[in-house]
Amino acid sequence: MVEKVDVLICGSGSAGLCAATWLARCGIRCKVLERRDGPMTMGQADGVQCRTVEIFESFGIGEELLRESYHVLEVVFWAANGSGDIKRTGRTADTQPGLSHQPHVILNQARINGLFIESMQRFNDQIIDYGFDIKNVEVDSSLVNDPQSYPVKVTAEKEGRTEIFEAKYALACDGAHSTVRRSLGYKMIGDSSDAVWGVMDMVPRTDFPDIRKKTTIRSKAGNLLIIPREGDARNLTRFYIELPAGTKAKEVKLEDLQQSARAILSQYRIEFAETVWWSAYAIGQRHADFFHRDYRVFLAGDACHTHSPKAGQGMNVSLQDGYNIGWKLATVLKGLAPPSLLETYVLERQKVAIDLINFDRYFSKLFSSGGQTSPAEFQEGFIKSGKYTAGLTAKYDSSAITFHTEGSEQLSTNIVTGMRLPSSQVVRYCDSKPVQLMTALKSDGRWRVMAFVGDISKSENKSKLNALGNYLSSDESPLHRFRQKDADIDSVIEPILVGYGKRHGIELEEIPEAFHPIAGKNQIKDLHKIYFDDESYNKGHGHVYEYLGISPEKGAVVIVRPDQYVSAVIGLDDYRQIGRFFEGFLIPQGESASPESKL
Ligand SMILES: Cc1cc2nc3c(=O)[nH]c(=O)nc-3n(C[C@H](O)[C@H](O)[C@H](O)COP(=O)(O)OP(=O)(O)OC[C@H]3O[C@@H](n4cnc5c(N)ncnc54)[C@H](O)[C@@H]3O)c2cc1C
Numbered sequence: 001m002v003e004k005v006d007v008l009i010c011g012s013g014s015a016g017l018c019a020a021t022w023l024a025r026c027g028i029r030c031k032v033l034e035r036r037d038g039p040m041t042m043g044q045a046d047g048v049q050c051r052t053v054e055i056f057e058s059f060g061i062g063e064e065l066l067r068e069s070y071h072v073l074e075v076v077f078w079a080a081n082g083s084g085d086i087k088r089t090g091r092t093a094d095t096q097p098g099l100s101h102q103p104h105v106i107l108n109q110a111r112i113n114g115l116f117i118e119s120m121q122r123f124n125d126q127i128i129d130y131g132f133d134i135k136n137v138e139v140d141s142s143l144v145n146d147p148q149s150y151p152v153k154v155t156a157e158k159e160g161r162t163e164i165f166e167a168k169y170a171l172a173c174d175g176a177h178s179t180v181r182r183s184l185g186y187k188m189i190g191d192s193s194d195a196v197w198g199v200m201d202m203v204p205r206t207d208f209p210d211i212r213k214k215t216t217i218r219s220k221a222g223n224l225l226i227i228p229r230e231g232d233a234r235n236l237t238r239f240y241i242e243l244p245a246g247t248k249a250k251e252v253k254l255e256d257l258q259q260s261a262r263a264i265l266s267q268y269r270i271e272f273a274e275t276v277w278w279s280a281y282a283i284g285q286r287h288a289d290f291f292h293r294d295y296r297v298f299l300a301g302d303a304c305h306t307h308s309p310k311a312g313q314g315m316n317v318s319l320q321d322g323y324n325i326g327w328k329l330a331t332v333l334k335g336l337a338p339p340s341l342l343e344t345y346v347l348e349r350q351k352v353a354i355d356l357i358n359f360d361r362y363f364s365k366l367f368s369s370g371g372q373t374s375p376a377e378f379q380e381g382f383i384k385s386g387k388y389t390a391g392l393t394a395k396y397d398s399s400a401i402t403f404h405t406e407g408s409e410q411l412s413t414n415i416v417t418g419m420r421l422p423s424s425q426v427v428r429y430c431d432s433k434p435v436q437l438m439t440a441l442k443s444d445g446r447w448r449v450m451a452f453v454g455d456i457s458k459s460e461n462k463s464k465l466n467a468l469g470n471y472l473s474s475d476e477s478p479l480h481r482f483r484q485k486d487a488d489i490d491s492v493i494e495p496i497l498v499g500y501g502k503r504h505g506i507e508l509e510e511i512p513e514a515f516h517p518i519a520g521k522n523q524i525k526d527l528h529k530i531y532f533d534d535e536s537y538n539k540g541h542g543h544v545y546e547y548l549g550i551s552p553e554k555g556a557v558v559i560v561r562p563d564q565y566v567s568a569v570i571g572l573d574d575y576r577q578i579g580r581f582f583e584g585f586l587i588p589q590g591e592s593a594s595p596e597s598k599l
Contacts, residue, residue, distance in 0.1 A: 014319040016032060017117065018322030022327050022329075025330075033132035033134055034129065070229055086267065101436045138153050139151050149168070187289050190285050198241040202272045225241075287350075298346070425541070452555045482588060485589055
């Protein structure tokens with residue numbers, strides 16, 4: 001029997017699980033097929049960028065991640081001196097202050113996957129079907145123009161039985177050796193000579209002084225990257241060792257890795273008290289030649305980009321591919337936007353993949369140049385790369401959902417259209433709680449219209465706020481036009497107000513109702529959409545206007561996507577542009593089902 005599904009996710013690694021979590025969060029059922037018999041239990045990647053921690057926070061699972069992980073706060077650099085010994089040559093903050101309110105952390109990939117598996121189950125009882133080996137994926141191109149069709153045919157085997165699935169959409173999240181990619185006839189392009197890396201998770205017995213810090217060692221005997229692992233009491237540590245050119249991953253033994261580590265740390269004592277996982281694997285710097293088939297099958301994660309583990313990007317970029325496509329699929333399947341919204345996945349993530357490969361080439365060269373780069377140059381290159389390795393440089397090109405308006409740079413000098421909105425502390429008006437602005441941007445599928453209206457005790461700002469509030473409550477408001485049938489006014493687009501200055505001088509009735517609408521199960525006023533850039537009682541002042549470069553006199557309206565990327569920055573007086581922006585790609589609900597979209 002053929003089973004029909006809206007979305008079929010091939011593989012339950014980082015990319016597949018993140019997309020499945022989004023779909024579950026938005027109430028969309030999907031099918032996740034996984035070859036393994038159960039969840040991953042050990043090993044592979046461990047570095048979680050600041051941006052990935054922000055994503056976990058937005059799904060409401062950031063606290064677990066932060067509690068269980070090692071926090072990477074400092075990096076230490078060691079290099080060989082003239083006599084061949086290694087010496088400490090510098091230290092720096094791992095993430096330069098001000099880049100993100102979240103730290104870079106380390107947690108094993110099995111647990112990171114586990115956090116997703118738990119939350120998708122919590123959100124929508126979404127499960128994974130284990131033991132399914134996907135053998136083939138094909139698309140019937142004659143059906144792809146009908147949004148209701150199931151043009152993707154997936155053939156899988158379980159316990160010797162062949163099972164067929166038909167899907168509206170499929171995601172190829174089946175890793176570096178992707179069967180889906182091969183079925184579609186796509187190739188990986190890029191470097192053919194694969195560097196081999198050894199990695200081991202073990203408990204070291206050593207007198208090397210920086211063993212509990214992220215440390216890079218460039219010695220005459222080779223290069224070593226030390227990553228302390230979660231669980232302070234256990235002292236688990238990861239060593240990454242680049243193995244000599246010509247090494248074959250399959251022939252590497254644990255003793256080879258131990259021997260290399262001893263040679264690199266030769267002037268220190270090192271024994272391996274316990275080794276819990278090790279691997280040697282070859283990684284080429286490559287990306288797929290195509291990222292989709294008829295916009296019905298999308299490639300994500302290692303299935304479309306592979307590179308070295310030096311900068312700790314693999315799991316993060318893969319997971320962020322899933323994060324990019326998940327909400328878009330949910331939006332289309334709910335009938336809120338036409339399928340052409342999905343084309344922006346390819347526009348945005350293909351560029352990220354190519355940037356990743358280029359960055360990895362640069363970073364690998366920096367790491368491996370064996371004596372050609374001085375310790376000072378190496379350290380400088382490492383620090384300069386910090387924003388990239390924190391996951392904060394992705395900039396999406398113009399499209400219907402990324403709308404570069406003239407003069408937006410002057411309205412907010414530290415907000416870049418197409419990049420994720422930076423966060424600072426604000427004080428919530430209803431309960432005086434100091435919170436990060438980003439906590440207002442939960443991953444729940446909604447768009448946000450964020451009104452930075454300046455000091456509303458001033459009459460000029462107040463009249464601008466009232467004009468905006470009246471517009472957002474009017475019949476022509478995009479909040480009304482695109483809301484889901486019978487759902488709350490903020491079900492698709494949520495208005496948020498960020499005032500400037502003393503919150504205590506403002507009464508709630510001075511703030512337009514658009515920012516405290518009646519909503520929720522009990523249909524009561526939602527007071528959690530109003531924030532002030534003000535001093536908190538015990539956590540200082542976030543100075544968010546200054547941080548974002550918004551003038552308290554002029555203000556600005558910032559439109560933010562469901563994934564916290566900035567769609568547009570608009571002048572307070574130009575509020576009608578908000579409606580024009582959403583008309584570009586959202587389908588008015590209750591009106592014609594398929595209006596002309598500008599996508
Ligand atoms: C052995 C190994 C060690 C690694 N070590 C590190 C490291 O130390 N540091 C680092 O940064 N990165 C490391 N990586 C890379 C990192 O794990 C990946 O970049 C990241 O997991 C990519 O996520 P993904 O979801 O694209 O793919 P994966 O996490 O590889 O997930 C793919 C999933 O698809 C499943 N699958 C594959 N084929 C099929 C099929 N035909 N049918 C059904 N299911 C299928 C797989 O079982 C797997 O669960 C390692 C990768 C490997 C393979």
